[in-house]
Amino acid sequence: MAFLALDIGSSELKVAVYDVDGGCLSSVTTEVEGAQVNGARAELDPEQFWRSVCNGITEICRSTRTPLVAASISSHGESFLPLDADGKALGNIILNIDSRAGAEMDEFSAAFGKSRLYQQTGLPAHPMYSLPKIAWLRKNQPEVFGKAAKFVCLEDYIQHRLGMEPAISSPLASRTMGLDIHRDAWAEELLEFAGVTSRQFSRVAPSGTAVGEAAPAMTAELGLTPGMVWSAGGHDQVCASIGAGAQGVGTVADGTGTFECISAPLEQPLLTDASLAANLPCERHSIAGQFLTLAYGPGGIALKWLRDNCSRGHAADATGKLAYERMLADVPDAPTGLFFFPYLLGTGTPWLNSEARATIWGLTSSTTNQDLVKAALEGVCYEMRWNLDIFENTGIHVDRILAVGGGAKSGMWLQLKADIYERLVVEVPGEASSRGAAICAGVGVNAFSGWHEAIQTLVKTGRVFEPRPEKTRQYQDLFAQYKELALRLYGHHL
Secondary structure, three states: OEEEEEEEOOOEEEEEEEEOOOOEEEEEEEEOOOEEEEOOEEEEOHHHHHHHHHHHHHHHHHHOOOOEEEEEEEEOOOOEEEEOOOOOEOOOEEOOOOOOOHHHHHHHHHHHOHHHHHHHHOOOOOOOOHHHHHHHHHHHOHHHHHHOOEEEEHHHHHHHHOOOOOEEEHHHHHOOOOEEOOOOEEOHHHHHHHOOOHHHEOEEEOOOOEEEEOOHHHHHHHOOOOOOEEEOOEEHHHHHHHHHOOOOOEEEEEEEOOEEEEEEEEOOOOOOHHHHHOOOOEEEOOOOOOEEEEEEEEOOHHHHHHHHHOOOOHHHHOOHHHHHHHHHOOOOOOOOOOEEEOOEOEOOOOOOOOOOOOEEEOOOOOOOHHHHHHHHHHHHHHHHHHHHHHHHHOOOOEEEEEEEEHHHHOHHHHHHHHHHHOOEEEEOOOOHHHHHHHHHHHHHOOOOOOHHHHHHHHOOOOOEEOOOHHHHHHHHHHHHHHHHHHHHHHOOOO
16 A cells, blocks of 8 residues: 655655655656746746656656555645636646735735735735736736636646546645635635636645545556545645644644745634734644644755855755755854845745845855855754744744754754754654655545544654754854844844
C-alpha cells in the first residue's frame, strides 16, 4: 500500500510516493516552466503546467512497484484560472505573486471594510488573492470573464484534467478570499461583488476526504493504479504543518525555503484586532474544526543572493545543495554584530511592505564573506523571532518549533534558531508538504484511524537543538538593537 503526493510549488513540482510507515519510496522534482512575469502581472501557461504534472506522475509511476491506493495534492495558494463551458482554459493561470488587482482589493475593502473581510474570510486585505483578480478580469478582460463557466485553483484544475468532477480542499479555498471560514462554504455576498456565483467554483471538500477517481483513459496514460482514490489535500502551508507533525498547543512548524513560514495550529479562529494589525491570516486547517495562522518573511532568498553574488565562486563551481554546504561550512559561531535586513523581495508579516529594500548595517574593512552569510541567517532569524513575539502577544504560546525545508538540513542554522528564538527546535527530515499530502491521501481512504494516528505514523523527527544560555543572552541584546534600527530605517514597530 502506498500513497501518491503532489506538491505544487511556484517554480517546482514534486511528486513522491510514501508507504504506510512514512517512508519515501521515490520522488521526482521537475521545474514548472512557462511562467511569464511582466510588471505587476505574473502568469503561467496552463498547458506547460499540465505537462509538468503529467511528466512527474508518469516518471514516478514508472519506477513504483507498490500499488498506489490514494493520492492527494499540496498546492501553493491563490493561483487560479478561468475555464469555458467545455472545460478549456481561457488564457493563462494567474499566479499568486501577481499584484494587478490592487484597485479591486481597495474596492472590496471600501465596500465591506477591512475588519469585516478579515472576520469573514480570515484574510487581511491584499491583492494576491483570487477574488479581487477575478473582479479585475470582469473590468479589464470582459471577453474572458463573460465566457468563464468555472474558476479553478491548481488542486481542482489537476482533478479536472484527470477527468474528475473537481473539488477544492477547505484550506486552499480559504486562500481565495471567497470562503466564509466559519461555515466552510463560499461567501455568496463576496462572490457577487466580484460578479460571480458559487456555481462557478468547485465544491469545497474537507481535507482528507475522498473526492473521486481519475478517468480510466488518464489512469492508463499516466500509469496510475486502477481504482486509486484522490483525496482532498490542502494549501501547502497546511500540508507542511501536518507533514512536520505540528499538533497541539505550543508546537508550530517552521518551513525554510525561499521564504520562511511559521504556521501555528489553532483550536479556534484567530480574528482579533491585534492579529489583523499584524497581518496574520487565518485559514481552515486540514484537520476538521481546526484553523491555522501563518507568519512569514524572507528566508533562503538572502542566502541565494549571497551565493550568486558574494561567495567567491561557490555559485560557479557548485550548484544547489553543495554550494550552500560550502557557504555554511566555516560560518563563525559567535554573533557577527552585523544587522542584515533581508528584504530582497520586500518584507513579510507583520508589515507586508513590498517596497522595503534590504540593508546590511555595520560593515567594516574586516567583514568577511562568512560574516555576511552568518549575518543573513541572523537577520532571517530576527525577523521570525519578531513574529514569534507577535504570536505570544496575540495569545499563541510557542515552546517547540518543528523545522522543515531546505534550511532544516543545516545543524548550524537550527542551533542559531534555537539561540535567537529561545525555544526548542526539532529537525523533521524530508519534504513536509509532500508528506502532508500523503497524510491527506491516507486519511481519505481510512488507512488510519484518524489524523493523529496518520501524523504519528508518517512523521519522524530528527535532531533536537536547545537554546544555549550564553548565546541567548548575546542575541537578546542584538535583537533589541535590530528592532531599534528597523524603526529608524523602515518605521517598523508594533
